[in-house]
Amino acid sequence: MRITKRRLKHEIDARDQALKEDRDTHSLRLNYANRVIILVACWLGCVALCIFLSGIRLWGFELSEKVLIAFITSTTINVVGLFVVVAKWMYQPIPPRRFSPELPAAATERAKSKSGRSKAVVPKS
Numbered sequence: 001m002r003i004t005k006r007r008l009k010h011e012i013d014a015r016d017q018a019l020k021e022d023r024d025t026h027s028l029r030l031n032y033a034n035r036v037i038i039l040v041a042c043w044l045g046c047v048a049l050c051i052f053l054s055g056i057r058l059w060g061f062e063l064s065e066k067v068l069i070a071f072i073t074s075t076t077i078n079v080v081g082l083f084v085v086v087a088k089w090m091y092q093p094i095p096p097r098r099f100s101p102e103l104p105a106a107a108t109e110r111a112k113s114k115s116g117r118s119k120a121v122v123p124k125s
Contacts (some may be wrong), residue, residue, distance in 0.1 A: 029090045036086050040079055047075045 050071065055061040063071070 033086065033090060036082065040082065043075070043079065047071065 055062040
């Protein structure tokens, strides 16, 4: 297989772009993970406050048992569902990239055949 400088440059550019995308995705995931944790903590804090106020009947705040059961159940389902969605998004399988695995070996062989010695500088994959 004949490797040209143009193809080698294209391969390097593709790997650089893939690395940039991975870094951007990682940064985005960290940012949204923190936001989801804050949202869930506030959400559960409000639920705990409502249950507490209903339990001590402060300021006339009172919820029936059926409403409390529905409130706690729906909140639990929503929080677990939100975490499942975020976890699936954050830890989704990474599709394989289409790089030429034979590129470094082929470039080295080409350089050897031209000069009789190995002088190719090929990026490590």
